[in-house]
Amino acid sequence: MSGTETAYPVNRYLAGNFAPVEDGRDIDDTEMTVIGELPGDLDGVFVRNGPNQRHAPPGNYHRYDGDGMLHAIHFEGGRARYRNRWIRTRCFEEEAAAGHALWGGMLDPRRDDRPDMPLKDTANTDVMLHAGRLVTMWYMSGQPYLVDPVTLETLGPAPLGGDGPRRISAHAKTDEANGDFVFFDYGREPPYMHMGVVDAAGRLTASTPIALPGPRLPHDMWMSRRHTVLHDLPLIWDEEAYHNGRVKLRFEADWPTRFGVIPRHGTADELRWYEFEPCYLLHTINAWEAGDWLHLTGCRIQPFTDAHGQPDLQSIVTIMGRHKLNARLYKWSINLATGETREGLLDDRWNAEFPAWNNALMGTPMRNAYCAEIEVEPTIRFAGLLKFDLETGAAEHFAGPADCAYGEVAFAPASGGGDEDAGYLIGFARNEAEARSEVHIFDARNLPDGPICKLLLPCRVPEGFHATWARGDLLSAAAATSQGGYTA
Numbered sequence: 001m002s003g004t005e006t007a008y009p010v011n012r013y014l015a016g017n018f019a020p021v022e023d024g025r026d027i028d029d030t031e032m033t034v035i036g037e038l039p040g041d042l043d044g045v046f047v048r049n050g051p052n053q054r055h056a057p058p059g060n061y062h063r064y065d066g067d068g069m070l071h072a073i074h075f076e077g078g079r080a081r082y083r084n085r086w087i088r089t090r091c092f093e094e095e096a097a098a099g100h101a102l103w104g105g106m107l108d109p110r111r112d113d114r115p116d117m118p119l120k121d122t123a124n125t126d127v128m129l130h131a132g133r134l135v136t137m138w139y140m141s142g143q144p145y146l147v148d149p150v151t152l153e154t155l156g157p158a159p160l161g162g163d164g165p166r167r168i169s170a171h172a173k174t175d176e177a178n179g180d181f182v183f184f185d186y187g188r189e190p191p192y193m194h195m196g197v198v199d200a201a202g203r204l205t206a207s208t209p210i211a212l213p214g215p216r217l218p219h220d221m222w223m224s225r226r227h228t229v230l231h232d233l234p235l236i237w238d239e240e241a242y243h244n245g246r247v248k249l250r251f252e253a254d255w256p257t258r259f260g261v262i263p264r265h266g267t268a269d270e271l272r273w274y275e276f277e278p279c280y281l282l283h284t285i286n287a288w289e290a291g292d293w294l295h296l297t298g299c300r301i302q303p304f305t306d307a308h309g310q311p312d313l314q315s316i317v318t319i320m321g322r323h324k325l326n327a328r329l330y331k332w333s334i335n336l337a338t339g340e341t342r343e344g345l346l347d348d349r350w351n352a353e354f355p356a357w358n359n360a361l362m363g364t365p366m367r368n369a370y371c372a373e374i375e376v377e378p379t380i381r382f383a384g385l386l387k388f389d390l391e392t393g394a395a396e397h398f399a400g401p402a403d404c405a406y407g408e409v410a411f412a413p414a415s416g417g418g419d420e421d422a423g424y425l426i427g428f429a430r431n432e433a434e435a436r437s438e439v440h441i442f443d444a445r446n447l448p449d450g451p452i453c454k455l456l457l458p459c460r461v462p463e464g465f466h467a468t469w470a471r472g473d474l475l476s477a478a479a480a481t482s483q484g485g486y487t488a
């Protein structure tokens, strides 16, 4: 948009707080109202990805279609600065050169004239810090891009080992203990999935085909310190509809859920599959080893019950297709020596999704996860926040105001260190009563007390997807060594 107003067709995902915003804002805290005190031990960048459509869409715009835009708050020395920038992907640049949209969305016909890019790769879903740079990701498996975490300048495609374009899905993980970046992709051609690892110096240290029985719709993976765990879930595209150019989900209730366990640098013949009750899950939380056991936690989609009180597995299609998100904290366990498996709910009360955690401890037996409390009626809303004990399932709850909608939060460890939960939860909030976008900062040790600081922004931040915390010490370390791994 960049100063010019674009006329969008009537579409609820281009209206209200879904409406796109202008690019290039750069606002320091003298232009915000600060309620409470900014913690002095916040050092780093909170950054969130999400759709922000630049050109009037030619067809049936869907919420997932918009061009990726990053919104960030840089905290340093007790000060805060907000920035937003589009991710300047290849498709974004092609449309910028044309001056109008060249791709429709996921509900529109795919572009037959562009076998390399039948759908617009927006990079709009996820963002992680690796080797001092942000890496943006798209949930349909796309080209990851490198972005400067402070300026939000797009630096170019992430080479991920340097041997040509490599598509990856959203929800790659960074192991902050050694700097590994662990990722997966999925697609419609055999073997249907790959997993890979890029080390802190940017070298591709693993690239392994993961053979699935057919095309699948995985959304996430797990990373323990020793293993990568991949998803083969019974929610798929309906193939007949797909070949007719339509989007229709199908749940194969007779298929098991399968999790594939492979050492981080393992080869395809080291992959082992383990079966569980059929389910779907979007977001994982943590994986860790304890003796022979590998434990996995995540937000499992909770099917609605039928007239007899039994789980209606086909309701998973409705839940996923119509944004009726219904998920519960869940744990799966695998004995890697005997093959025994166990599974069950950790909590059956809270509809909880979009998890965050102290990323320094991911892959180890960490104790806490922080989730959005999901409301789905009349429309989906992140109504509050939850802090879960991952051993006991016990929850602490913060109920947000009725006229407030949160986005995904990130956990920012206090720069002075401390216990696992010594730090802050940071997220954007939409205050509908005041028609205002805000940043809320919580003490993670006292979540029910509510935000300890709010930044009232003079501009709107639209609804988005995933957020992360770029630790200031990791940014400084990467800048000091200038190894960066990546040379975009």
Ligand SMILES: [Fe+2]
Binding pocket: 139, 170, 171, 219, 282, 283, 466
């Ligand atoms: Fe996601």
